[in-house]
Structures are given as structure tokens and as C-alpha cells.
Amino acid sequence: GQQLNQSPQSMFIQEGEDVSMNCTSSSIFNTWLWYKQDPGEGPVLLIALYKAGELTSNGRLTAQFGITRKDSFLNISASIPSDVGIYFCAARAREYGNKLVFGAGTILRVKS
């Protein structure tokens, strides 16, 4: 079945540092999404990517849809304490309908 391998599993970084996380798969996808989840809450959309090679920014966040359509990365520049949370990649393959497949998440902790 479709699976997303997300890494790293967790990160503990100093405030101000840049962060990078990625998701890979053996399957091809048409859409890659990055969500952030705070404890006890639902995933909040950060960035949506719809075309292979697409590079999109949202403030300090930048994400790319891999050219092979099998991977995506998310970068956070100049991290701040409120960046703390769990970041999930999610992807959709049109031939499998509209359902999203999620990665296992990256737990981000920031030392101030």
C-alpha cells in the first residue's frame, strides 16, 4: 500500500536555527501537503503543493514537491518557540481517490 516515510522523527533545536524535514515514498503522488498539529488539536494546513518541482513559501516556511513526485521537503527558517509541534506530510494520488496518506510526523522542539 501507499506509505510515506517521514524523517526525522523528532528534532530539538535552538531558537533561530533552520529546520528541514522530508517525506519519501515508493509511490507517485499528485498532491503533497504539510500540516502542523498542536497537542489535542487537529492538523492545520501549512503548505499545499500540486505540481512536480513546485517550490512554495508561506512566511518562514518553504516546501517543495519533488520532481519524481515521490518526495517532498519542508524547511522552516529562523525557528521561534511557537514553531513547536508535530509536523505531518500528507499526500494524495488521484488514481486512489481523494484520501490523504499521512507520514508519521516530525516532533519539533525549540530551545529558547
Add this chain to the structure above:
Amino acid sequence: EPEVTQTPSHQVTQMGQEVILRCVPISNHLYFYWYRQILGQKVEFLVSFYNNEISEKSEIFDDQFSVERPDGSNFTLKIRSTKLEDSAMYFCASSEARASGTDTQYFGPGTRLTVL
């Protein structure tokens, strides 16, 4: 900004009891979804619903589960006879259903279901 809402935020039930989880999707959205997240694990797809019928479902979504859109605004998930392993966060999501396929799913805050 429009958002997906869910009630209740927390539901505690005894094993074998029926529960109904409620969602109000974003008003102009046409696709509705339920996902679940067992504590500490990834979010898993349960079911999607479009044009008043189930469009796809996962292996998790067995005969114990059902979904309904009883009126123009609510979307519900019913679990007929809850099991201990049904304890999880249940998230509702909705999307616009654009023909271009670029629609994005927006998630509600979730209902934490605890089965005792």
C-alpha cells in the same frame, strides 16, 4: 475564516455502546472525510463522502462504522458497538471538490473518543 467544527470535543463511552460523532464542514465544501489518530500514531483515513454517498473507505471502516449527512450542514460518524481499540482522536475534514484536483482538505479540531 471558515472552519470545520466538531462536537463533542471529548466523548467517553462504555465498550459495546454506540457513539455518534458530529461535524459541520465548511459550508461551500462538497467532499467530507473522517480520519482517526490513535494516540502517538499517524493520522489514518477512514472514509470519504461525496454527493450523499460513500466514495471510498479504508479497511478500518468496517460494518461497525457508518456515516450520514442528515441535513444540509451536519456530517456524522456512527460507531455501532464500540471496542477498546476504537479509542482515538477522530478528525473530520472537508474540501471543495475542484475539477482540477487541486482541492485541499481542511481539518476540524477533533473528537477524542475514549472507550472504557
